[in-house]
Amino acid sequence: MTxxxxxxxxxxxxxxxxxxxxxxxxxxxxxxxxAANILTEEEDLRPYECDGLSVYRRLPLAVxxxxxxxxxxxxxxxxxxxxxxxxxxxxxxxxxxxxxxxADGVLLGLSKFxxxxxxxxxxxxxxxxxxxxxxxxxxxxxxxxxxxxxxPSSQIACSIGGxxxxxxxxxxxxxxxxxxxxxxxxxxxTVDGELIELxxxxxxxxxxxxxxILTGSEGMLGIVVEVxxxxxxxxxxxxxxxxxxxxxxxAGKAVGDIIAGxxxxxxLEMMDNGIIKAAEAFVHAGYPTDAAAILxxxxxxxxxxxxxxxxxxxxxxxxxxxxxxxxxxxEQERLLFWAGRKAAFPAAGRIxxxxxxxxxxxxxKELPFILKGIQQLSEQYGLPVVNxxxxxDGNLHPLILFDANKTGDxxxxxxxGGKILEMCVQVGGTITGEHGVGIEKINQMCVQFQPAExxxxxxxxxxxxxxxxxxxxKAIPTLARCAExxxxxxxxxxxxxxxxxxx
Amino acid sequence: xxxxxxxTRQALAQQLSEQVQAAAAERTPLSIQGGASKSFYGRRDASxxxxxxxxxxxxxxxxxxxxxxxxAAAGTPLVALEQTLAESNQQLPFxxxxxGPDATLxxxxxxGLSGPARPYTGSARDFxxxxxxxxxxxxxxxxxxxxxxxxxxxxxxxxxxxxxxxxGVILEVSLKVLPRPAQELTLTQxxxxxxxxxxFSRWAGKPYPISAAAYFDGTLYLRLxxxxxxxxxxxxxxxxxxxxxxxxFWQALREQELAFSTPGWLPDRVYGxxxxxxxxxxxxxxxxxxxTGAVRNAGCLPNCxxxxxxxxxxxxxxxxxxxxxxxxxxxxxxxxxLLSCNYTVI
Numbered sequence: 123m124t125x126x127x128x129x130x131x132x133x134x135x136x137x138x139x140x141x142x143x144x145x146x147x148x149x150x151x152x153x154x155x156x157a158a159n160i161l162t163e164e165e166d167l168r169p170y171e172c173d174g175l176s177v178y179r180r181l182p183l184a185v186x187x188x189x190x191x192x193x194x195x196x197x198x199x200x201x202x203x204x205x206x207x208x209x210x211x212x213x214x215x216x217x218x219x220x221x222x223x224x225a226d227g228v229l230l231g232l233s234k235f236x237x238x239x240x241x242x243x244x245x246x247x248x249x250x251x252x253x254x255x256x257x258x259x260x261x262x263x264x265x266x267x268x269x270x271x272x273x274p275s276s277q278i279a280c281s282i283g284g285x286x287x288x289x290x291x292x293x294x295x296x297x298x299x300x301x302x303x304x305x306x307x308x309x310x311x312t313v314d315g316e317l318i319e320l321x322x323x324x325x326x327x328x329x330x331x332x333x334x335i336l337t338g339s340e341g342m343l344g345i346v347v348e349v350x351x352x353x354x355x356x357x358x359x360x361x362x363x364x365x366x367x368x369x370x371x372x373a374g375k376a377v378g379d380i381i382a383g384x385x386x387x388x389x390l391e392m393m394d395n396g397i398i399k400a401a402e403a404f405v406h407a408g409y410p411t412d413a414a415a416i417l418x419x420x421x422x423x424x425x426x427x428x429x430x431x432x433x434x435x436x437x438x439x440x441x442x443x444x445x446x447x448x449x450x451x452x453e454q455e456r457l458l459f460w461a462g463r464k465a466a467f468p469a470a471g472r473i474x475x476x477x478x479x480x481x482x483x484x485x486x487k488e489l490p491f492i493l494k495g496i497q498q499l500s501e502q503y504g505l506p507v508v509n510x511x512x513x514x515d516g517n518l519h520p521l522i523l524f525d526a527n528k529t530g531d532x533x534x535x536x537x538x539g540g541k542i543l544e545m546c547v548q549v550g551g552t553i554t555g556e557h558g559v560g561i562e563k564i565n566q567m568c569v570q571f572q573p574a575e576x577x578x579x580x581x582x583x584x585x586x587x588x589x590x591x592x593x594x595x596k597a598i599p600t601l602a603r604c605a606e607x608x609x610x611x612x613x614x615x616x617x618x619x620x621x622x623x624x625x
Numbered sequence: 626x627x628x629x630x631x632x633t634r635q636a637l638a639q640q641l642s643e644q645v646q647a648a649a650a651e652r653t654p655l656s657i658q659g660g661a662s663k664s665f666y667g668r669r670d671a672s673x674x675x676x677x678x679x680x681x682x683x684x685x686x687x688x689x690x691x692x693x694x695x696x697a698a699a700g701t702p703l704v705a706l707e708q709t710l711a712e713s714n715q716q717l718p719f720x721x722x723x724x725g726p727d728a729t730l731x732x733x734x735x736x737g738l739s740g741p742a743r744p745y746t747g748s749a750r751d752f753x754x755x756x757x758x759x760x761x762x763x764x765x766x767x768x769x770x771x772x773x774x775x776x777x778x779x780x781x782x783x784x785x786x787x788x789x790x791x792x793g794v795i796l797e798v799s800l801k802v803l804p805r806p807a808q809e810l811t812l813t814q815x816x817x818x819x820x821x822x823x824x825f826s827r828w829a830g831k832p833y834p835i836s837a838a839a840y841f842d843g844t845l846y847l848r849l850x851x852x853x854x855x856x857x858x859x860x861x862x863x864x865x866x867x868x869x870x871x872x873x874f875w876q877a878l879r880e881q882e883l884a885f886s887t888p889g890w891l892p893d894r895v896y897g898x899x900x901x902x903x904x905x906x907x908x909x910x911x912x913x914x915x916x917t918g919a920v921r922n923a924g925c926l927p928n929c930x931x932x933x934x935x936x937x938x939x940x941x942x943x944x945x946x947x948x949x950x951x952x953x954x955x956x957x958x959x960x961x962x963l964l965s966c967n968y969t970v971i
Contacts, residue, residue, distance in 0.1 A: 244826040289776045316946040334783035338776045355832045378691035384804035426854035483772040515773040555774035574764045585953035
């Protein structure tokens with residue numbers, strides 16, 4: 123593998139040629155909304171300088187916080203006319219820099235859109251504003267025995283509008299799907315300020331599936347101002363089986379065997395030894411710290427169904443070589459088993475000054491190969507990597523442990539992260555399973571897609587946003603950027619570590 | 626099933642893309658065709674264009690039962706694909722209707738059709754993971770992938786699902802598949818329409834393993850599917866008579882062969898799953914079928930039929946952005962507007 127020059131953080135933060143006049147912008151915006159909701163002073167802008175990917179920071183020209191759809195339309199019409207780019211922001215918990223402001227642009231915050239508009243228990247749908255927190259939906263409908271299924275780990279804080287923009291997942295995706303599978307309708311404001319409804323209360327609607335294309339479009343096609351979500355009946359019971367393995371490959375095989383056995387668990391997670399130790403030290407979930415890997419398999423449904431499947435999974439993991447199998451005896455123990463997994467990121471934060479979370483997806487059978495590859499890269503770069511894995515759906519989250527205060531560590535970390543993602547592409551996977559491309563993985567898009575495909579993406583954006591004002595520079599790289607990146611980079615299709623055994 | 630190797634497929638894909646390039650150069654529209662089993666479907670004009678046939682572009686390219694994914698060429702007969710899955714005890718969860726023995730995977734996805742399981746398990750587009758397509762410039766492009774979680778780039782493969790070939794020629798499709806349920810059981814109950822809707826709504830709000838529901842002619846039909854214990858428990862709780870040959874009933878519903886799916890039999894309203902008017906009824910939309918349990922008290926909203934002949938939904942009238950975006954989309958995928966351009970997808 124040829125050594126590549128990293129594209130450090132600063133490379134992705136371009137400076138615009140000219141900054142529009144803030145005063146003029148302010149005056150135009152104030153015609154349609156309260157001046158108090160237009161922020162232009164540095165101290166007011168500072169909280170918006172980054173999202174969950176805090177290594178990239180930049181102040182926007184202005185932050186606007188509209189309170190009504192009409193005000194969003196006004197903002198979009200004004201910015202369109204003035205040619206000012208707009209970056210939408212929900213709760214700012216995104217991990218790929220999708221809501222990173224532009225120095226010459228407006229940051230459109232949707233935090234004031236925080237109401238659940240209606241809940242229809244007979245049809246099991248709710249209409250919510252985009253700033254409503256993911257978990258707040260489930261909490262609001264819990265008395266009806268319903269919940270909203272996608273549960274990204276940031277669900278306590280992240281907003282449903284941001285979930286739509288990123289097509290967020292969570293630990294229950296294998297069985298319950300992603301955001302795109304759990305929303306029925308959207309109201310969006312187009313770049314020129316028009317309000318459009320896509321989908322609705324019914325399951326399918328006429329025309330192109332613009333609902334699907336908007337979902338996961340990272341704020342590049344329109345501003346989400348209302349979401350109709352599907353609600354599901356809460357499973358009667360849930361039970362977790364924790365199985366410990368001496369060998370990661372055995373754990374991987376157990377996952378395949380569970381699925382081949384016709385069982386679709388509600389959640390199926392794997393943790394490697396590094397993160398088991400860190401999590402155990404942090405929350406004392408009772409994980410065996412000498413295990414090479416543990417599997418957490420959650421079965422949910424009716425009492426009878428869960429009992430039946432628990433027995434089946436127990437037999438399967440035993441056959442696959444698990445040497446320590448525990449079944450949660452009650453809700454308290456179930457939550458304890460999960461506590462370690464859910465605290466994996468903060469646990470990593472305890473054993474290292476900083477950590478960087480990667481988000482690739484791979485065909486599950488490639489897991490042992492990828493883990494070996496990550497190990498080699500980790501040694502090569504001198505940075506420890508621990509792994510949590512949504513094993514059911516192949517979504518891998520390696521956490522690179524580094525120290526941002528050490529000169530060069532962040533750049534090394536970014537480069538190592540990029541290499542891991544490229545390895546995911548080479549085994550038939552993808553550079554992002556649920557966190558989005560944003561600014562973070564913009565270079566790796568050049569590895570996953572050919573120029574003609576990127577051109578098609580740009581054309582698609584143009585259909586919605588001819589001037590290129592919605593979150594420009596994110597998600598889809600320009601061909602020029604890719605030419606530059608690929609020129610100094612590993613050649614397409616050339617597999618790293620040819621010496622490693624594949625299966 | 627004609628098996629084709631990767632090499633023959635690659636050569637054929639090249640040929641197909643050259644055909645599209647030539648048609649683009651000459652500005653000759655093309656009509657994309659798999660098995661021609663669903664040519665009645667969609668709003669199209671009467672013009673006949675030269676056919677670009679996908680029927681020979683066949684074969685299951687990869688099937689990984691433990692990954693729950695399958696990738697197959699567009700011309701693969703649906704029957705053959707379902708057979709391959711069944712051998713590993715898996716299935717297409719959205720139960721697409723065939724409308725004839727020649728139905729292909731590509732046509733199924735281009736039409737975006739789903740069957741009785743749709744309201745509970747999901748639609749065709751819900752299970753699409755990725756696609757290889759030829760756009761209107763004749764370029765072969767890949768979108769999505771073969772993994773369940775993938776948010777790199779816009780979700781073009783879901784956009785193309787149900788687009789009736791107007792945005793591109795579907796060459797290959799990757800789908801998520803699911804295990805066949807361990808047990809299936811169909812219950813019937815006699816009741817009136819309002820009561821049926823009430824019951825459907827009530828049950829769907831409970832964690833019962835419901836996989837299909839229908840109501841017509843005074844009888845409610847409910848299909849339970851899942852672990853044996855779950856089906857038995859739900860049956861005990863819901864009650865009703867067991868329909869001995871439930872599978873045949875749902876198969877007939879899926880293929881729209883029940884009485885109300887045929888021309889001439891037009892009840893006021895039908896609550897069934899994935900019903901849309903067949904050819905003869907396409908331009909009248911008399912029956913306005915509805916999803917069971919999906920929309921209550923809402924009259925008959927747009928339903929499983931993605932391309933209704935009804936007038937435009939009122940919420941889009943006077944929204945030029947929508948039309949501009951849709952028209953531009955078509956233009957940007959198929960610049961000369963030569964792919965399936967006798968179809969209108971609005």
